[in-house]
Each structure stands twice: as structure tokens, then as C-alpha cells.
Amino acid sequence: MNIIKTSIDRPIAVIAAVLMTVLLGWLALQTIPIQLTPDVNRPVITINTAWAGAAPAEVEREITNRQEEVLKGINGLASIVSSSRRNSARVTLEFEVGTNMDRALLLVANRLDRVSGYPEEVDEPTLSLAGAEDNAIAWFYVTRVKGNERPIHEYGQFMKDVVQERFERVPGVSEVTVYGGADPELQIIVEPATLASYGITVTEMVQALRRANAALSAGDVDEGKRRYVVRTDAELNTVEAIKSVVLRTEHNQATGRVGRVTVADVAEVKFDYKDPTSLIRQQGNSAIAFNAKRETGANVIETMEGIRAALKELNDGVIPQAGLKLQQVYDETDYISSAVNLVRQNIWYGGSLAAVLLLIFLRSWRATLIVSIAIPVSVIGSFVAMAALGRSLNVISLAGLAFAVGMVVDAAIVVLENIYRHREKGVSAARAAYDGTRQVWGAVFVSALTTVMVFIPILVMELEVGQLFRDIAVAISVSVMLSLLVSVTVLPALASGLLSRQKQKPGGGYSRLFLPGIDHFASGFVALVVGYARLMQKSRVMALLVVIIVSVATSATAYQWLPKLEYLPTGNRNLLFGWLVPPPGYNLETMTKIAGRFEKATQPLWASETGPESKPGEPPKMERFFFVAFAGGTLIGAAAQDPQRASELVGPLNSIVAQDPDMLGGVGQYSLFGRGFGGSRRIDLDITGPELAPIYDVAAKAAGQVFGAFPREEGNRLRPLPALSLGEPELRVTPNRSLLADAGVSTLELGQSIDAFNDGLRVTEVTIGNSRIDLMLKGKANQVTQTQGIEALPVVTRQGQIVPVSSLAKVVLTAGPTQIRHKERLRTVTLQITPNDAIPLETALDKVRTQVMEE
Known part of the structure; x- marks a missing residue:
């Protein structure tokens, strides 16, 4: 045809x-999903394991090492990275490209089943195919309305039960994460003297509570036409149930009377909230923040419409009823819309210019x-x-x-x-x-x-x-x-x-409109090309010479002017993030003060304080500014009043960061393509080895070399993971086994007593309504306000005596790691280097090799 x-x-x-x-x-x-960037499927499986109250070294020994041992030989595994920190372990498995992730997930789950002997307080590991670095498409914050004096962190459960649940029902939303809230807990407050008067130790009380919390199936019974399920239901799901738990029973043989000691006799039971682990402030106001991540392949525009509908529904109902205010502070569709409109505009302009040029030359x-x-x-x-x-x-x-x-x-x-x-x-x-x-x-x-x-x-x-x-x-x-x-x-x-x-x-052909200038140029160009072609046809030597000259000249020019390599552009997203790393050991209160100073220093740039317009030569005003203070660092973020000038805020914010020489890190514009705070321009320098002390020594020296090659004053950023020194203060209690034996106290009883009267001992997890919350055994609040207070903590013996910790153990002030990272099962400190935008990535890599690694 x-x-x-x-x-x-x-x-x-x-x-x-x-x-x-x-x-x-x-x-x-109409059916094609609209989003900012293409979906990039990373063959990554993440394993998270929680262990409340555990130190990084304990987490590494009891969880991370065991999991890495069984996971190391999985087919298709490309790399294994882990992080052992206080209260949790995280293992990240990256597989080779093209791996069947459903099969890999099943293999990982089967391998984890081989790990046995976890401590009792360790939760079951959870597996996820969604990486924690996936970018959120929307951010929100919740603040209190005027007159609401309730602490903002106490709304954590409300946020999970109401707000998080509503947003996760939006089609296209895969995950909603809440920051800044505190979970509720059931607290059993005990006095050492009361326990001693009954001769009950902390360990005995914990064991009695754990034995009393049970809900077991006991088979079934058939009677007539019916089958009855038999259950033993004794869950500690109310305050009254906990108070009624019997700790000790004694029989008087002479009188036949029975004496019982219950929890109500020795303790107070109440609902309360855990201490917050982070503090969020949005332009001077305490807040709770949360984000929404989209499902892979979801249409961001349609998903955001559903999110806005959920936002309106909540703001019209439960949010104001709770005395709160909910606002959206970041919307990825704003950037998507501007980017799509820009490219669409370029398509129209390009098509129109092509048509105009065709009309000019074809007439x-x-x-x-x-x-x-x-x-x-x-x-x-x-x-x-x-x-x-x-x-x-x-x-x-x-x-x-x-x-x-x-x-x-x-x-x-x-x-x-x-x-x-x-x-x-x-x-x-x-x-x-x-x-x-x-x-x-x-x-x-x-x-x-x-x-x-x-x-x-x-x-x-x-x-x-x-x-x-x-x-x-x-x-x-x-x-x-x-x-x-x-x-x-x-x-x-x-x-x-x-x-x-x-x-x-007449005779064929078309008459064309004569255009002065254009037609003269065209005639001259045709004559030049025809003459050049005739010249080349006459002399082969001349043709060869021209080929050589042109080839050499173009190659030399390309080599000379070839720009340095970059991976991907940052883009101009109106969102700035920074991570500030303090010296190890800073607590939440100290980090909050540091963040407050940073907040005060940026206040002149807030549009809400000094107006939306900036003077000529000044950086743009900030539409939003927030910080999130953790015990181990501070996250700061900002957005410009003028989205096109967002990058101009990077310099002023980094200048403020540089005023505190003890703080590492910096502020950068959130990358369009990259993941994480370093984005696509981050260079990771790994220092690995078997022992922590030499690793940290080398890392500290390497950090000095990095600052020499990439000065902070020029906007370069360095973030060490986890830190540059083993500087986190640690009070190490070393029991004296002879003194413990003399007092009739076991090592377990000593450790649990210290835990209970210092920070609170997690007894078990109980079900209240539809929620699972912790049951905690605690002493009176603020018993320890100084390091010396650990030595004075009480230990109740079986004989009803109260002895201080100092009489049973030696308390030494030492230092430990804030976090223990592994790469390929070796302990690792990673220096994340983000050069300023004026330094191409290729140049930065060369400087790292020559000025840091070789020296």
C-alpha cells in the first residue's frame, strides 16, 4: 500500500x-498524572525497630548487629546502611536495579523472623518500601487560638486520631506524619517509702503488673446448637483495673484473715502525657506540624484538591471546636503550576516563532x-x-x-x-x-x-x-x-x-513579496555557500585541510569552554531548609534557646513584623519562618514573600548560622530533584572502621580540612552524621556485685529502680479504647535535677529498706555516642558536604579528593 x-x-x-x-x-x-518531577523508583526497604529507653550502644548490640547478620546475604542486596540511636534502630537495604521488590520484601521478612532473643521492651520490626526521604507535597501547622492555654504538645493524640486520619483518607495521599505532639500515657506514681513499708521492690511491682495484663483465648465450648468462645479477659485498660492489681497476698494462719496489697495502696494512677521530644515554633507561636506525601503515580493536582477539601472540612468543624487553628504553609502545586505554565508558555512562543519564521522565508x-x-x-x-x-x-x-x-x-x-x-x-x-x-x-x-x-x-x-x-x-x-x-x-x-x-x-513559479535586508542576506549567503562548495570540489587537499582545521578548532574550543559537570539544577522552589548540629549532649531546653536566638535574629525579615516590602539592596521579606528543636539538633525553614527571590534568603540565613561557631550545618534552598536537605548537590564523605574513637578522631580532622576547602563564610555547609566527637555526656552506673548481694538486690532490680525513679520505667503497652498507650512506673517528678542526683536515687530492698544507689554502685560521668551508624556493617561517620551554588559539583569533588582525602 x-x-x-x-x-x-x-x-x-x-x-x-x-x-x-x-x-x-x-x-x-485528562488522565495523565500531573506532578512536579517524574517518579524515581528506588529499590529500598527500610526496617524500623523501637526500643524505648535504650542507649545507642545497647540498640546496636541487641538489635542492629543481629538484624544485619541475618540480612547480609540476601540476593540482590547492593548496600546496607543502619543507624542505632536512642530508642530506635533503623536499617536501610538498597537492592540492585531491577530487583523484584515484592520478592525482596518477603525475603527480608523471612530473614528477620530468624532473629530471636530481643529484650522484652523491643517492639516488632516494621518494614516499609517508602523511603523517609520522599518529599512531601504539602506542609501544615496547627497553633492555639487566643485564650487557649493548654500545652500544644498535648494535642498529639488528637492530631493522630482526627487530623492525620482525615488527611490519609484523601485519594492519592500515602502517608501523613505529625511532628511536635506528645503521646498520652498511663502513669503509676509511687513513693519509695510506701513501697518499703510493704517490702515490695520495683521489680516485683513491674512483674505483678505484667502478669496481670492478659487477654487470652481458651478455646470454645459446644452446647446444644451453639458454640461459645472462651476468653480470659484481664487487660489493664482502665485506671480502676490497674489500681485493683494485687501486688502481695499474705495469710494469717492464726486468724484466717487474708491481707492484700494492691496498686492503689502504694501508688497513684493517672493519665498524663509524655515529655515532648521536640518543640516547633511558627513565627513565635508554639505549633504542631505535619506533612502529606503522595502515592506513587498519583496526580498531584487532584490530590491537592482533596487535601484542600479536607483542610476546609476540618477548619469548619473540629479544629475551631478544639481551640486550634490549622493552616497550610507549603503547597507543591504552586511550584508545579508556575513550572507547567512556564513550559506551556514556552511551547506557545516556540510554535509561534517557528510559524513566523516559516512565513518570512516561505512568503x-x-x-x-x-x-x-x-x-x-x-x-x-x-x-x-x-x-x-x-x-x-x-x-x-x-x-x-x-x-x-x-x-x-x-x-x-x-x-x-x-x-x-x-x-x-x-x-x-x-x-x-x-x-x-x-x-x-x-x-x-x-x-x-x-x-x-x-x-x-x-x-x-x-x-x-x-x-x-x-x-x-x-x-x-x-x-x-x-x-x-x-x-x-x-x-x-x-x-x-x-x-x-x-x-x-506565467511559465510557472510563484511571485513572492520582496523583503529588503532579509532577501539580500539570503542571496549573499546562498552565493557564499555555493562558492565554498565549488572550491571544495576543485581541491581535495583544501577540503581535507578545512576538515582538519574545523575539527581541531571545535574540539579545542569545546574542551576549553566545556562547563564543569553538575548533576541536576536546584531549581527555584520557594522553600528553604537548614539543619543545625550542636555539640553532642545539648538537651531540648538548650536547643530551644538556640533556636529562639536564631528566631530573634531573623525577626526583622518577617513580613508580619516589618511589612511585606523590602528596601532596595535588602533581601526579600519572609512570608513564613519556623524551627523545630530536637535534643540533637534544630531544623529551620523559611519561605520568601516574593517566590522569585527565595534564593536571596540563603546568604542572610547562613550568615546568622555562622555567628555561632559551635553549630554546624547551614541553610539551603530545597532542591527540585534531590532528596533530603543536601539535595542533589550533596557529597558524602564516609569514615569507616571497627572502633568509634579512631573514627571520630579522623572525622574531626577531615572536618577541619573540609572547612579549609569550603569556608562556611562563603555559604558552604557541612553536616556530620552523627557527630564529630564522642561527646554526649553519659552517667554510667557500675554495680558492685558484693554490695548488691549483701543488700539482697539483683542487678535487674537496681537498673529498674534507677529507671523508674529517674525517667520512668515502661511496664507494658495497654489498650485504651482504640489506642495503644504505654503504662509507666514513675517516681515523683523532678527527683533528679543534677548529675549527682543519680547517686541519691532510692532502691527498695526486699527487706523493706531504702538504700541510695551510691551504696550499691559506682556512678561515673563519661561520654558516649549520640548515634552509631553502619555502612556495610562497619561503624561509620559521614560528612555531608554541600558546596555553595557558585562551586560546580565537579570542582567540589576535585577539591574533596585533593584538599581533604589526600591530605
């Missing part, structure tokens, strides 16, 4: 096909119309292929379509120019359309095929870069191939009809 001839003979069918293509493309556009509105049709048909038709291949509409795919606007007219111009040449010879329009297209379609086909071939490696590449740029490859390849099809079908069909109506001069 001759497709060219068929298209000329049946122009109505061609027009119908064009209209159908445009219609299908428009329908496909025929008919010919220009014929070629210009190739642009919308090819671009809109490509949406069908993108939807069929499961691609999304994002800044990468839209950039591909913008590039394609100029490329899709190439084949059309070649075909139409040849048709036009035949028509100027006096050939009929139909014959000119057929001969002109037939003569060049092979060259056009090869030209389009070579363009597509360039993108084949990207289309089949499974690495992150392949997944990231696959959308641009699909957009350009499909558009170019569609433009080829348009050139050999639509163009000859339209040319045979439109060009037949164009009047020719």
Missing part, C-alpha cells in the same frame, strides 16, 4: 485521522499553515503514547515537548520545500505533492530514526538517571515519529489541496 498516494487521494480520511488524534490526545491529557500563508499543523498534531498526539506508557506530565516531560516543537517541523519543512520546488516547475499540485514527498521521505525517515535512536539507551536504562529522563525521551521520540507520519500523510494531502488554489506566474 502506497501511504503517500492514499493520503492524497483521500484527504477527508486524513483530516478525520488528524481530528481523531487530537481528540484522543486531549482525552489522554506563503498556505505553506506556513501546512507546516504549522505538524506542531499541534505531533505534540497533542504524543499525549496518547505518554498515557499508554504510564508517564506523567511534569517539568521533564514538558521540557521534552518544548524541545520537540522546534524538531517536529524539520521533516515537514523538508517535505514541503520539495513539494514547493516541483510546484514551481509547473507540475500539478497533486503530482507535486506525490513526487515531492516520495523523493525525500527516505531521508526524512532516517533523520527521524537517528533522533529516536539517541534516546534508546535512556528508554531502557533502569538507573535513577534513566528513570528521571525517560519522560523527556518518550516525549521527543513520540513527537518526532508522529511528525514523520504527518509529513508523509497530512502534508501531501493538504498541499495537493491548498497549493492548487495558489496562483502561479
